[in-house]
Amino acid sequence: MDRVLLLRSMMLIRAFEAALLRNPGHGFQLLSSGEEAVAVGLCAALTADDQLLTSGRSIGPALARGLDPGRVLAELLGKSAGPCQGKGGRGHIAEPSAGFFGAHAVVGGNLTIAAGVALALQSLGSKAIVACLFGDGACGGGALHETLNIAALWKLPLVLVCDNNRYSVSTPRAAALAPEYLSDIAKPFGVPGQTVDGMDVMAVLEAARGFVELARSGGGPSFLECVSFRFSSHSTATRDTRTPAELDAARSHCPIELMAGRLAAEGLLAPDVRAELEHDVAEAVSAAASFAEASPFPDPSEALSDVA
Numbered sequence: 001m002d003r004v005l006l007l008r009s010m011m012l013i014r015a016f017e018a019a020l021l022r023n024p025g026h027g028f029q030l031l032s033s034g035e036e037a038v039a040v041g042l043c044a045a046l047t048a049d050d051q052l053l054t055s056g057r058s059i060g061p062a063l064a065r066g067l068d069p070g071r072v073l074a075e076l077l078g079k080s081a082g083p084c085q086g087k088g089g090r091g092h093i094a095e096p097s098a099g100f101f102g103a104h105a106v107v108g109g110n111l112t113i114a115a116g117v118a119l120a121l122q123s124l125g126s127k128a129i130v131a132c133l134f135g136d137g138a139c140g141g142g143a144l145h146e147t148l149n150i151a152a153l154w155k156l157p158l159v160l161v162c163d164n165n166r167y168s169v170s171t172p173r174a175a176a177l178a179p180e181y182l183s184d185i186a187k188p189f190g191v192p193g194q195t196v197d198g199m200d201v202m203a204v205l206e207a208a209r210g211f212v213e214l215a216r217s218g219g220g221p222s223f224l225e226c227v228s229f230r231f232s233s234h235s236t237a238t239r240d241t242r243t244p245a246e247l248d249a250a251r252s253h254c255p256i257e258l259m260a261g262r263l264a265a266e267g268l269l270a271p272d273v274r275a276e277l278e279h280d281v282a283e284a285v286s287a288a289a290s291f292a293e294a295s296p297f298p299d300p301s302e303a304l305s306d307v308a
Contacts, residue, residue, distance in 0.1 A: 008277050008280070010036035016063060026236065027077075030058075031235075032059055033230070034165070037198060037259075041203070042204060045205055048099055050128050051129075052065050052100050052101060052131050053104065054104075058090055067093075069287075070290075073292035076090055079298075080295055080296055083095040087298065091103055107134075111146075114132035114147070118156040119156055129157040129215040129216050136173050136177065137176075148189040148221070149189055152191050156221055157221075158222075159211045160222065161224045166228075167230065183223050195227060198227045199254075201259055230250070
């Protein structure tokens, strides 16, 4: 895996979300700033045939999975060129043909669906696996325990990945969940678990790769907890309750700067190479914005199409 490309992927997510916020019609969004390493590290461990399900914090994972930035932005702005013709938005964006089974706006709503997708792949004799990315808030719901139980019983090819950004909206993780490590939740089901630094893309990739191969070889499910920091408020409509000091401390753990510093120390990221990366990302984001702006809104006559 080209580590410079991992860095570029994280930079693209950060720049894309910044550009989205500059659009006056950006609407209600949940951003991935600070959590890019979780999405990028996980997606780097997947093959094209695998499927990824994510929570409503879906922009970073969608881009990390390789969805076209222009089409993603079109979907977020409600334009017809989006993967769901502008009808899914951030909370339900999906493109299964690209290995992105989709986002689910309901907390924990993707967990049992991911088990169903894994069961379908298993029944078809496929070697593809399913990864399900969710936040720490979902760990307080019964759906996670139900999913772990059935996945363990049937040895489903399922990798459960908790992006633990330490807060459920404004509630600190320690005030809501008793386990010392959220990955310990998997222990009673005999499911292997691991907790890693979610700000280190290589740590996420290494752990995810091991669990993906376990699932692909018939070893059943696993639980990966990635401890991260969320740099922005919970959503574009939510006031941040953290203190400036806490926010500054969180931003000092930037996954982009961590990876860039590591590559620079190894002689793989000279200043001119980073400048070229920044220019390349800026061009990609600008092209995405132009594409989305040129896309029309869905015709009102399509309001009930695709509705079961």
